[in-house]
Amino acid sequence: MTQAVPSRLRIRPGDPATAAATAPTFDARQAPEHVFEARDVSIFYGAKQALAGVDLGIRHGQITALIGPSGCGKTTFLRSLNRMNDSVGGFRIEGSILYHGHDIYGDQVDRVEVRRRIGMVFQKPNPFPKSIYDNVAWAPRNLGLRRGLDERVEQALRGAALWDEVKDRLKDSALGLSGGQQQRLCIARAIAIEPDVLLLDEPASALDPIATQAIEELMHSLKGRFTIVIVTHNMQQAARVADRTAFFSLETAGPKPVGSLIEVDATEKIFASPQDPRTRDYVSGRFG
């Protein structure tokens, strides 16, 4: 559990496998900068192990999708990136997750500060029972970002592709919006404080196809500005939006099945020519 915490940014010069894989799609001249470095991460809830030995780097400014069958620990992994699991009873993590080189679970780390930089959008839209404007303005107000608040709210709503639909009813309750609009409002709320990373936990799974398409277009427009990590059950969605895709599955070799990372690569590589047979079975729809 104890790991040295490097104080400066860590830049991994890309191991040979991924470097080759990324060459056609990414600017190979610059080595990918990792926002997150998970090293041998294992997660337990009480006596139950949810995740074992995950090594995963998440690259700056890209969209990384975590896919895999239910119960394989991908949401657990996502929530451990901004310490949302801390309040879950019996939660315990081994290994380390470095964020720009700082251990997310380090002794001096304040989890409120972690979440200030690493925002999250949940599976079910969860707007506050307040007006549309107040939903977006709430976090900036509470973080002391009061100057130019109207402008900030407008920018966030524009960024979430919601402005044109709500600009005439900013004072109306957010609960009157449709599910897809509510989810985009939650994204606007998250980006209003300009975080570094956005974690999206199946953000479209409760939405209809049209709202889903809007969310996916939104992700494309947010790419680059934010590093995005998205958990999705929907493989086509991963294929459409993600630069890189990590496939999680249940490792059944041990005495008890436990979630683990099987393979991570450029998205087209994962879907066209995966290295691991389990990945191949999953993406071709043979199981899960």
Place this chain on the structure above:
Amino acid sequence: MSAGPGFDPTAPLTASGNLRRRQAVSRAAEIGATAAAVAAIAVLALIVYTVVSRGAKAIDLDFIFTGYPTGVGPMLLGTIVIALVATAMAMPIGVLIALFLTEYAGSRAAGPLRLTLDLLNGLPSIILGLFVFALLVDHKQQSGFAGAVALAIIELPLIARGSQEVLLLVPKSLREASDALGVARWRSVLTVVLPTALGGIVTSTVLAVARAAGETAPLILASSVFDPKSFSVNPFEAMPNVPVWIYKLSEEGNPEGFTEAWGMSLLLVSFILFASLGARALLARSKRKLSS
């Protein structure tokens, strides 16, 4: 295993064996339970009827707005002041206890605390009266404030438990949302959780006030030697109040006093009924708002 089902499957489908007796017992049980339920309603109806029929004739404007001997204005005012002071003490503490229970306490602390509140709620009010008497009145003087402290202790568990129930209804997803925005917990509590639960908190407070307003025993000890002629809003002397005055009038052998006592009872019962019904309606509304 027996060979057959033990009855003739082709017989007509009328009651057979001891079914007739079993059905009679079942009917008797149902009638008994229904009668008990009706009795509860009847008791309330009878009380309200008695109070209204005997008290209505006492009530007019003079009765409400003048002092002894033509009216009971000072007592009404005193009860309002004492209840306000009590609520001003009990509400903030009660809400803080509820917040502790729902937002901060682990299950190890929450269980005993809930039990404590329930025990506090079950304490006889005369005991609270004695406690306050020993603490604030003995060797000093009676005061509306001492009475208010006793009533605050009565209100406290009601407000805390009621608020806690509504706070538990605030969806976990809202707390997650504010957590994920990097805002400190107390700010989330103040600006998201409390406003969402406000309706229910107000409701439980109103119910607690309705319960405390009629408490007599603590006030007999804390605020019973008063002048029924003078309107007083100073809580640091004995204040006229409705329950003690009802008690005093009923102790005297004066028929006019009885009528006055019934008149005050009617005012008190009306306040409690309307406050309770209104509060419940409000609670139902805010619960609907939360669950939608």
